[in-house]
Amino acid sequence: MTQEEMWRAVIKNDESYDGIFFYSVKSTGIYCRPSCKSKTPKRENVCFFDTAEEARNAGFRPCKRCRSDLMEYHPMKEIAAKAKQLLDSCFDEKRELKQGLRQLGISHRRMSEIFKDEYGITLHEYIKSRRLEEAIRMLIDTDEDIIDIAYAVGFGGPSSFYSFFKSETGMPPLSYRKEHRK
Ligand SMILES: [Zn+2]
Structure with a gap:
């Protein structure tokens, strides 16, 4: 993550960054979560830390407003x-x-x-690869119908499953089953 990105998160009080990093303000001696609603500090007074502990070790106090000391540590x-x-x-x-x-x-x-x-x-x-893995397992190890396999691995219906499967393996599900079953 770049400093620019972190700074943007601070300006926008972007809470999706809470726990990902902390920032300290030199002029006040406190450290905050990105989402803190206190007045946006001057850029030149701001330092970034990966964890609250690092901010504390650098001599900063937790902010009373955003309770940056209560933030769970989420590496x-x-x-x-x-x-x-x-x-x-x-x-x-x-x-x-x-x-x-x-x-x-x-x-x-x-x-x-x-x-x-x-x-x-x-x-x-990643989701795609997990679905494919499971579909292949079911095709080879079970006698489930294609439509049931489609639903079981999270597709809305057989046709989307069919085209997904074919584009991933180069084969329609049924041919794959025939080919790979002993
Ligand atoms: Zn704060």
């Missing part, structure tokens, strides 16, 4: 890992997935960036 790694867990358990459930991601307290865009930094692929690509 990006942890956030990314939680997102991954969530994708693993609800890749087939759009609504749950959305809700779960929202509960992590980070905007979808931010989450995608953090996820990509950590795992090298986007949330969307």
Whole structure:
């Protein structure tokens, strides 16, 4: 994350950055969360920290207004890992997935960036790969109908599943099943 990006988050009181970094204000000696509603400080007085602890160690006091001392510590790694867990358990459930991601307290865009930094692929690509994996498993290991597999891995119907599957594997689901079953 660049200083410019962090500064923009401070100006906009962007709460999707809370827990990702903290900023301190030299003139007041306090440190805040990005979302703090106190008056926007002068840029030249602002320093950025990854954690509240670092801000404290640098001699800054927590802000009484945004209670920057009560902010849970959410290193990006942890956030990314939680997102991954969530994708693993609800890749087939759009609504749950959305809700779960929202509960992590980070905007979808931010989450995608953090996820990509950590795992090298986007949330969307990850979900796709989990769906494909599960579809293949069901095609080979079960006798479920294509339509049931489509719903089970989170598609709205067989035709979207069909074109997804074909574009990923080069084969329609049924041919894939025939080809790969012993
Ligand atoms: Zn504050």
